[in-house]
Amino acid sequence: MTDAGFRSIGRHEPRREDARLLTGRGRYIDDIVVPGALHACFVRSPHAHARIASIDATAAREMPGVVAVYTGRDIAPHTTRHRMAPTIDGLQPMEADTLPIDKVRFQGDPVACVIATNRYLAEDAAERVSVEYEVLPAVATIAQALAANAPRVDDAMASNLLSHQHASHGEVEAAMRGAHRVVESSFSMQRQTHLPIETRGCIASWDAGRQHLLFQVGTQVPHPYRTTLAGRLRLSESQVTVVSPDVGGGFGQKIALYREELTVAVAAMLLERPVRWREDRMENLLASSQAREDQCRTRVAVDAQGRILALDLEILEDFGAYSFYPGNYLARVVAMIITGPYRIANYRYDVKVVVSNKVGNGPMRAPMAITSWLMDGTIDNVARELGLDPVAVRRLNLLQARDYPYTMATGEVLADITPRETLEGVLAAIDYDAFRQRQAQARRRGEVLGLGICTVVESTTYGSKFYKAAGIPGSGHEAAWVRIEPSGVVNASVGLGATGQGYETALAQAVAEGLGVPSSCVKIHLGHTDVAPYGMGSRGARGGTAGGGTLYLCAQDARRAVLAIGAHRLQVPLDAVRMQDGRVQQHADGAWQDAGLALADIARIAYLDPLALPPGVSPGLEFHKTYEPPPMTYSNSSHACIVRLDVVTGGVRIERYVAAEDCGTVLSPVVVEGQQHGAIAMGLSGSLMEHVAYDPQTGQNLSGSLADYLVATAHEIPRIELIPMHTPNRSTPAGIKGMAEGGVMGAIGALMNAVNDALAPFGVRAESQPISPIYLRSLLRGKQATENKQ
Known part of the structure; x- marks a missing residue:
């Protein structure tokens, strides 16, 4: 049994896909022979x-x-x-x-x-x-796109401003006027690509x-x-x-x-x-599709203790030449969820999206990737401006457990998340106070260390109500079927499209749990529109909650039907039987005992002896289910990154990386851990190296090969320490919350905050990515460390 009382969900089982993928027996498009x-x-x-x-x-x-x-x-x-x-x-x-x-x-x-x-x-x-x-003439920058006399990328459009949305919640201006200080921060994320x-x-x-x-x-x-x-x-x-x-x-591409x-x-x-x-x-x-390229500015009103009174956000995004997605989609999500785990009632945003002579943008793993860096980077800047401890400022502004469910200024509702707990978990893991002492000692020796903290609230599963509220067309539902064959084997399908996540493993465990059979009995069928039910596919981190949740519910329907047949066969009440490990058990003499019926026995009756079925029960064992998730499902995590900065070369070395995560009920620990490692690595790689660069005059792509578009390897990615702190969601099947993109968000924020913590004694701040040695040297040139700067 797992900690939550599940038998299949949460079990540490090897990924069943790996046997073929790691031995060269996978079947990719190029493996398909068409005479x-x-x-x-x-x-x-x-x-x-x-x-x-x-x-x-x-x-x-x-x-x-x-x-x-x-x-x-x-x-x-x-x-x-x-x-x-x-x-x-x-x-x-x-x-x-x-x-x-x-x-x-x-x-x-x-x-x-x-x-x-x-x-x-x-x-x-x-x-x-x-x-x-x-x-x-090419339009190669956001500034060029917005210029009054700019060439039009799309002749049918009135201007290069594809989308402009703004909203104000609460009393932003009044809070700004009455604040102890208004702190302004800038953030710039470079254009990247998915690179599958x-x-x-x-x-x-x-x-x-x-x-x-x-x-x-x-x-x-x-x-x-x-x-x-x-x-x-x-x-x-x-x-x-x-x-x-x-x-x-795939990663969205x-x-x-x-x-x-x-x-x-x-x-x-x-x-x-x-x-x-x-x-x-x-x-x-x-x-191919590209992503990111945002320029953001936050203005935050605070009191003398660092309590946030109001937040003003501006986003400029370069969407490229073609719109294969609604132009407001990517940046609007950032604007809607930026406040995350912090109590902010007065909030205003202005989001402009432009077209340019670059490849069209689309979602990339964590399309809202910049969100947590914006929020936690702003908090770090507040702490620096006021001479306060950045962790103390976080604790002051973090929501308490009693605050949930909490309605954010934009109307989004946070529930069943634990950001305060994960923050404390990661701080304990790195021994925050001891690190600050070690950091001070290192500075006296001329060594430059930095610590970055980032707490993430990850939007994982977008329900249809969210899309409607955001003005985005689309559905958030998912569909599944489960079929028990006459031999007792179980086939199941869902409308997801697998791109390496480990669905065949995790989803089999969800079906096995719902039905009451070993996961080895379950075969998952994906990626064929004549076989799979019509579902919304894989995007965001909806695979676990929408996909796994729907299959779990469908398998529960199958279990109830199987038990109804078993109870009728045994001539006992329905509540006197249960399904476990593929066999019917009967409650008798105060204990559960094997009833002598396997799932295969029930299946043979259902298919081959329909006259033995209970009255009103049709032959066969095939079940279909659709599931509409809540408007939004959130998971959360906290990340800590310790870096060593070489002020001579501008080089950054990550000494330690720790993440505490709460992604609800875990279907497969193997899959979840792999997703966490992959997401964090992707965030670190993007922040350190990756950059689709265009010539600002001609619009020529200057990064058209892997000699120019650099990607982090095992040499740059540190050992990643994971702290599981999972708690179930009370509104989703089995308590699943989903995950897969929060690691990107947390890695970006934690690394950037760590670098800025290291740079603080020099009085400079890294506002742009990637944080290349050339960029950091440009910030440090002519600067001397000052002991009293935080």
Whole structure:
């Protein structure tokens, strides 16, 4: 039994996926053999912003092995235009052709597609496609986008300001006027990209006789993807099957239907032959979805003790050239949840999102990644300005256990979280007071140490009510089915799309718990729209709460049906039987005893002896369930990071990293720990190194290879110490809260706060990422440490 009384949930079981994935037996898109498949290669714009004067594909079409070359004009009649236009105040609609017809909007924009008998011929032919461009001035920075005379990225828009939302709650101005001090802080997060090991790719196979498209693609959201693909092709959903096999990472990059994938589908239908496409790493860095790039400013009114009286937030976000998601979505979430675990009644925000001549933005693991750095970084700055201990300021402003459920200024409700407890847990683990003594001693020796603390409230599972309240189209529900076969084995499915999270392991444990069988009896089926029920897929951290929760509830329905049959067979009351480890137990003589019925016995009756079923019970054991989660489910964690700063080189070395996490009921400890390690590593890597850099004059991508886009390795990532402090959520199935993105948020905040703690004696503050040695040296140049600076 686990600590919470569960038998399967929370058990330490090896990931069942690993046997095939680690031995090279996984089945990714490139492992799928399709006889006679053609290969696609895209001609991409070398310019960030240019009119397309002409495209001449004559030379390419004449090359041996080339089957077709398609331009935007060729593809347009066979697809609908992409339109992103939710009815949200302050949001401009955006439209786009499948391939550009009139102009390109970023370097790497696809302008033509070459189809050939193999990839190499297609690449060679792509170089023979001649495109004449009329180069236009590029919009490469947020300031350029907002300039009064800025070139328009999208000619159909009135300006480059895609979205502008603002709101004020409480008495912000009055609190500012009456404050002991108003502290202003700036934060800048650089543009990054998802960098999955497996780049984007797909295989389209059109059956002209059946008028049916089989589309194999690595996607996080199989059913919404199918709906969009069918709609853009003017097909019914019954004419399209989407299959997503093993996927080598997504992190948000594999949610949208991309223009390249849609073009491949059109090509397969026109040629009536299978067509496949795989982007290379350079294409992935140049033309796939990107993320982050926020400039933020906080103004916080405080009293003399550091108590927060009001918060004013400004966000500027660069959304890139195309809108595959509502433009308000990413930054708006930051604005709605920024106050997190702190008591702040007076709050105002202003959020502006611009378009630019860069790759379009989309969600990346923790689209609200900057949130906790904004809040805890602001608190650190308050402590520094007032000469107070940063932990004392946190304790003063943190919500108490008695405050929950707590309605934030924006109307979001926090419940069943423990940020004060995780903060105290992580402080005890690092021995906060002892570290401050060690830090002071090190400074006297000329060594520079820094400690960063960050407490995270992670929004994990967005219910439909949240989307409605935020003005964002979409559903938060999930769907599942559980089927017990005549032999007693259990098949189950849910609408998630796995991209390496370990769903097959964790979800099997949820089903096993709900049904009362060993998890080894359960097989999870994912990623096939003809098999899985229509669900909302994998995004955010909804896999555990929405996916696992729905399966758990569905399995409980199955258990009740099984026990009804068992009780009827045994001629005992329903409350006298239970299911455990795949066998029916009967309560007799004050104890539970094996009743001599296994799940296989019940299944044989249900399928093969329907006359023996209870009255009114239909043959078979197949169950379906949909589940609508609460408007928002939160988990929480606290992170502590200790760094050593080399003031000569600007180098940062992480000496210790500790995280205390409460993510509710844990389905699989192995999966959860892996997700925590991965998320923290991603946050540290992004803060230390990763940067999609563009030339501010031309809009050229300066980081188009892994020699330029740096990623942290095992050398830079420290040993990560995890402290489990899980408490159940009382509003979700089994008490699940979800997790997977909070580690990114906490790592960013803890590392940046640690670096600024180290920099404090020098009177400078790092406001931008990545915190490269060059950047830190620029801050430290000519500075001397002052002993009395905090």
